[in-house]
Each structure stands twice: as C-alpha cells, then as structure tokens.
Amino acid sequence: MILLKKRTLFCGIIKSLTSDAFLARPFHKTPSCKKCLTPETVNPNLRSIDYAIRGPLFQKTLEIENEILQGSKKPFKNVMRLNIGDAQSLGQPPITFLRQVLVLASYPVLMNNKTFPNDAKLRAKAILDNCEGGSVGSYSDGCGIEMIRKQIASYIEERDKVSSHWRNCILGHGAGDMAKKFLYMLQCDNNGLKPGILNPVPECPFYSATMTELGLKRIDYYLEEDNNWHVNVHELQRAVDEARKTCNPRAIIVINPGNPTSHVLSKETIEEIIKFAYKENLIIIADEVYQDNILKTNCQFVSFKRVMSDLGEPYNTLELISLVSVSKGCFSESGIKGGFAEVVNMDPDVVPMFVKAINAMLYPSVLAQAAVYALVNPPKPGEPSFEQFEHERKSIVDAFKMSATIAEESFNSLDGIFCNPIEGAIFSFPQLRLPQKAIDAAHKRRISPDEYYALELLNETGICVVPGSGFKQLPGKFHIRMTLLPQPHKMHKLMKRYKQFHYKFLRKFSYYN
C-alpha cells in the first residue's frame, strides 16, 4: 500500500495479527474528535453478540496458521479446520451441473460451446429468459424470480406429495437470510413482554447469534442426549411454561436433521412437536437445510409440512416456515449463498406486509438464485448430465457416510467418550467424560473444560473443533463438535491422531498421576 507522508492519517496500527480482530486504528492522539460511536452507544444487542464458530479457538487457529507460515515448527504440518461445516474447503468437489448452469447463465457466449451439456444450457436459458433484459446482472424481485419460485414449488410437491404454491416460496441470501427476515417480523412486544423463541440446546450458533442481534429472547429447550438428542415434549412444556413468566413465546425453532447434534426426527416426534405448537399457539420454524444429509439407513427425512398435512385439521393450518439451502446436501455451495423458505398458513392480512417488507429489503443475488434453480431442477433420467450428476452425488454421499462411520466408531472405541449414532447432518458431537484434574486445570485458567480440551487438541494435533460450551450444554456435561467433512482416508488418519491425543490427555490428568 502507498504510504504518502502527509496522508498516513487513515492508516492504522495493527494491534493483533489475527484476522479481523481489529480494524486499522488511527494514529492520532490530539486533537481527535469525540467519537460518536463508542462501546456505550453501540446497539446493545450487538454489544453482547458472540459466535462460537469463529470464537477464541478459531482466533488461535489463525494464529497457529500464521506461525506455520512464518516457519515456526509444530507437531503437525497444517491445521485441520473441522470447526465449520464447510465441505468444499475440505476438498469436496462441487457438483459439475450446478457450476455449469451458473457459468452459462453468467456468460451466455458459452451456449455455443459444445463441451457444455444441453440440459445445463436449457436451465441457463430458462433463467436468462426470466431475467429482465435477459441478464443475471439485472435486478430481481425481492422474493426472487417467479420461474424459479415455481420450480421450487414443484420440487417441494415432488418431495412431500403435498401441494405447494409458488407464492409461498421465497428465495433469500441463503436460508439464514430467510430465517432472519422472518424472525425480524416477530419482533413485537406484547404487554411489555419481549417475544421469545424456543431454541434447541445444544444450539445452532447462527440462531443464537441472530436472536441476540435482533433482541429476541431465547427460550432454551434441551435435547435429550440419552435419547439420541430427540425432542421431548415435556421439556418443551417446561421451557414454555417457565418462559411465559418473562416473555411472550411466539415460535419454536426445530433443526432437523440436527445441528450440532446430528439426529433425525421421527415422524412421531414431529407429530408431537406440531401438536405442542398448536396447543401453545407457536409458529414452527423448521430448519430443514440438512434434509439431504441422511446417514443411517433406518432414518428418513420427513418434512414438517408433510406431517402437518398428514395430521389434517386443525394441525395443517399452523403457521410454518421451512428452510432449504444449497450450502448443504451434496451441493455444499456455502460460498454462493443460495437458499429459500416455504412460508405456509400466514395470516392473509400479514402477507402483504411481509411481501412489502421483503421487497424493501435486500434481495438475493441472481447467481444464488440460479444455484437454487439447479438444486430444485437437477438432471433427470435421460438427460445428458444425469449419469455424471448421479455419479458425483453418490460419490459425495458415500464418502460422507463412510467418514461419519469412521468418526462415530472411533469415538465410541475410546475410553471417556460417548458418541450418539450420527443419523444425519454433517457433524459429530461426542460427549467427553473429562478427569476431575482436567476440569480443575481448566477452571484455574478460567475457561470451560471442553474449551481447554479443544485448545490442547489444537495445539498438539492441529485439529480445530468447537467446544460444546459454544453451543450451550447441561451443566457438568462436556462435548466437542467436529465436522464429518474430511474424505474417508483423511478422516481415518485424523482419528488416529485424535486417539493418541485423547489418551495422552487422559494420562496427563489421570487420578494416579
């Protein structure tokens, strides 16, 4: 960067090497302005925001990576970032078909290129025909391109065998954006009580951070670890009864398959949740982004909408928002930020407000919408891309299942670790039974015992995981969350390294030492 003597005014001192820990600081001492935005006058919701996935442990990871770059010697070659569910960062290849649709829509000159298959060209043409001016560079409706919304509705109908209307299908800047827009709609006090949202614990950090950001009250309900993290309606009742004293419960978030807990809800459990939501007059926010990540043959994904429909009246009139994403499943295109929501049974008088608000908000990029289109309209049998698509999809799914099995079996073969069956999604969340000496050592350092364990794991093996305390857990219980995304051969090596570390850790803090 240029450094002009007279104009270094905005250049800063970097206080920390870790990425983004600090923006550049001004040099000035005097007579600098009185700051308008100070820690005391920042939006109070943002003051306390936290995001465990990129928390202190991740900062330490960046530090170590930097040290390795500087030539410092470590007992490992590089850090394995298993903290984030980011498949492509760990080598999962993108699905060719999706990328082809994307580039054909972005650069239509390639329509004449014979190496691109015709079905990808047809998808791209359909997208361009429905963009104003025939270009992905033009604005989109706030809710997304109508043609893509119609295709989403067909996709949902195909999945659920329940009719879906395209006007209920709204594209977002990822599924998270739709969840956030919807949660923001709920931000309304009632008789001085803040709105509350039932939130599964161990929690998904996105929801807890978003609720903090929006100033919504989290109503924690604990998943039953002893019952493979399933939802217990008595626990829901306890949570909502307690919450009614201090807030106004308005919605329940259910993540199925679970994050970080990797369970898949049975139809019966979903029925119970629906009946509970009906009784308590709650909206259901069904985060179903891992619907294509099913790992056990005895598990099956069933959507909330399907179960509501099967239950019939009055349960099929419940307000529901269901989320789908291109960041998960076999596509795993986290960087593209494509996703959508189906919103059903919204009050007809609220609908125009919702649509007006969404139109005034920031719309999803047309490229993200194009990726969603490839997801909901994949190659069909007989189309030229079908075989390659199926092959790629199957390879990804098979590798993933294998990695999950390796992780689950390895964890369960170790003393002091218990891992529930990994039924779906992309994480393992084993419980650690830590020696009292290790717990004491952590407390001495004023960090949680699983954070201490995870830090030691990072320092000794380069494996970066998230401590269970980042997701909340029952007092005295300790976990780590590790993604299942490394390819099987890597997962195998990694679990070997992990095993060595674990026993070393146990020995270090053994009662007999």
Next chain:
Amino acid sequence: MILLKKRTLFCGIIKSLTSDAFLARPFHKTPSCKKCLTPETVNPNLRSIDYAIRGPLFQKTLEIENEILQGSKKPFKNVMRLNIGDAQSLGQPPITFLRQVLVLASYPVLMNNKTFPNDAKLRAKAILDNCEGGSVGSYSDGCGIEMIRKQIASYIEERDKVSSHWRNCILGHGAGDMAKKFLYMLQCDNNGLKPGILNPVPECPFYSATMTELGLKRIDYYLEEDNNWHVNVHELQRAVDEARKTCNPRAIIVINPGNPTSHVLSKETIEEIIKFAYKENLIIIADEVYQDNILKTNCQFVSFKRVMSDLGEPYNTLELISLVSVSKGCFSESGIKGGFAEVVNMDPDVVPMFVKAINAMLYPSVLAQAAVYALVNPPKPGEPSFEQFEHERKSIVDAFKMSATIAEESFNSLDGIFCNPIEGAIFSFPQLRLPQKAIDAAHKRRISPDEYYALELLNETGICVVPGSGFKQLPGKFHIRMTLLPQPHKMHKLMKRYKQFHYKFLRKFSYYN
C-alpha cells in the same frame, strides 16, 4: 403444479394478479388456528414500511404487462420500466472482463480454454488461491476475503492518493448491506431519545425504507432545487436543531452523486458538510456508489475521505463510512450484489464489537466478492483485455452521457417542466408545474398530483416512472424520477412519446378547457 385432492391444504387462492401482492392463502375456514402473527403483532417497524420504487405504480405496471400478455390492446407495444436504476434490464451489456473472471473462478476447467484472456485467468486464479479449498463454494470471512480487501485498499489509494488500510475495507451483500449493518450499529437510545439520522430529501427510498425497518428516526434535510440540489449547511443546521428536541442525531447520510437528484457535490460543499458533521458530532455515511457516473465535464467526483484528509486535523479524525458498489458505474451488475464499505476512524474499542457482529451476520457471496475484485482490479494497459475493456467502458459511458443530454434537453424544451443539469448518477428528476385542474383531479382520486400524472403517463405511453412524492418533496412541488438508462436512440423515441403525452395532459387540464 400437482393438485392432490386430499392435500390441497396449502394451496391458495390468488387474490391479485400482481406479482407478490399476496402469497397463497389457505382455503380453510374452520377450525383454523388462531394466527400467531397478525397485523397487530408484526414488528411495528415493518408495519409501516414502504418502498416507492415497487409501490402502487409498479404494481399497475405489472398488471398492464400481464394484460398485454393476455392479448389486451394498448396504445403501446410494451412497458418501459424507467422506475428502477437497472441498466442491464434495459439492454446495457455487461462488461466482458468481469463476467470472464466470474466464470473462470466458478468453473476452473475453463482455465484451459484459449478464448479466455490471460488477465482474466490471473484474476480468477488469485481469487481461487484465496478461497479455502480453492473453491468459490467454501465459506468466506464475514468481512470478505483478505486478498480482495487488500486490493480494495489499493484501489481507494489510487483514487484518493490517501492511504487506506485493508482492515477498514469490508465487503457486503451489495453496498446497501454494509449501510444497513452500520446503521444497525447506531441503534441505541440515549436518555430515552431514539437515534436520528440526517437524510437528504428528495430521498433515496433504500435509506428511508431501511431506517423504517430498523426503527431509526429520519431527520430530513432538504436539498436546494433552485441551487441544483446542492446541500445547504443552514438547512442542515435547521434540521439538526429541530431534531435534537425529539431524537439523538448520530449520523448524516450524503449521497454523492445524488439519487434521485443527480447532482455532484463540489469540494467546497463537501468541506462545509464535514465541518458541520464535526461541529455536531455526527458520523458521515457517504453513499458514493455513483462515483463513476459523472456526466458533465465541469463536474468531478471527490470522495469525502479525500476532502477530510485535505482539511487536516481535526476533520480527518471524523468517523466516516464510504460505500462503493458493482451495481453502478460502467459495470451495473445489480443482480450480482457486490459492494463494499471503507470504515475509517472508528473508535478502537468499537472495532472488535463491529467485527464480531459482522462475523456473526450473513457474509457476502464469494461470487459477489469476485465481481468486486474485477471492479477494483480492472485490466491494466498492456494486459490482453485492456483494449476491449476500455472500448466497452467508453461505449457505455458515452451512450449514457448522450441519453442524459437527450432527456435533460427534452425536458427543458417543454412547457411546465424544469430539469436541473444532470451532473451525475443515473436519474433525471424534473419538476412538473401541473395545472390546478390536474391537481384537483388528483386530490379527488385521493392520490398525489405527480402520482396521478405518472399513472396517466403509464396508461398512455407505457413509460413507468416514479412520482416525486415517493421520494418526498417540498409541499406543492411535483416531480418524476426517470432513469437515464435506455440507449440514446430509444431515449430519443421515448422522449418524443413523452412530449406528446405531456402536452395532451396539459391540454386536458388547461384553464381554458
């Protein structure tokens, strides 16, 4: 869509044909659930949100387009959507280089394709080298990819000849996303007073909608139409003095070049605004997204940062956020949603909060970041794409200047219309002097006179513009906003059609009729 008899439960009655006016409504009458989300319990900020650009007039446009599709005869072949600043929808071609970078990064197989120039390949390679796992499908840091942030800093230094630090440069889901994230930071009451933001009027609907969405108090300051829409510090003083009685003014938004008013601020005016902001302890939010849309040879874009730096202490320590976008300028890639902010002089104790909050929020898509990279690192002289890039850029700029001239001259040649010199940005905002009879006719219909005028214009010519009342204006003043984006030959024809309509309208409501 499938309609399964037993499961039509979620399918809806469409009340209106206009897009998104209504989502699907449930059929049920009884015994449907008591709705949790009702007009009374929606976030009160969203209840009153409005967005003139896609307001009633736009809905009417969609209706007419639909009627044309159904075969209904109109006095025009199709609607010209001049309500939105959406260049590519009106036929502006994308810049080839940007699209090439995008597709090479999305589909690296094309790196071996000889029809793609080497400089585009180098840019794509740089992007991929800085994506985790070498793929645009992996997660990005909340603030964006470090390498791209560094390139942004160089770009700003090149523009301003003032040093810029990459940690101050943050990528967003478009520039609007960054504005919104920053405005949300300011959401903090002070002694029971809501935060207020100075907002130029005629206003940019994005800011007014966003402030409504976030519950921030708008402090309107009027731009001086008689002085080519320039900012008058006395008016700023009036606005802030009045506002202090009811809110806590925290920031001033300045849009330069102006939207909808198309003025370009002089260095002297910017100096005055900076001194005013310093005196009143306000953060400056400089929306500089139209910085490359300069239309008059006697006008020049000067950034707020540059002027702050030239002014020296203490003004160079003011808190400033400046916005840049790929949706504007010669790129005009509105659909891609790429943009960034430079944030300078933020309180060092606020910075980590800001970064933590941004990391917990939704990050911009990597493809949008790739587009920003092409914007801040365009082909250099000697590189293979340079000539084509310069040719495309110049064609766009020249056509645009010509269209602006045609519009300005045509408006000013008509009775009852006055149009200020169009100095920059992409809109014309002429004032209409409407006959009293037309004003009365509008009031009878309970709409504003310029809305009435715009509706008649739409019905008779198919030209869709936004009435000035959608941007607020002084009482008794009437305007329309029309984009300058049609190609010159189209603009020429269009202004002819417009002229005929205008005189017909004047005759219809003439005093002598």
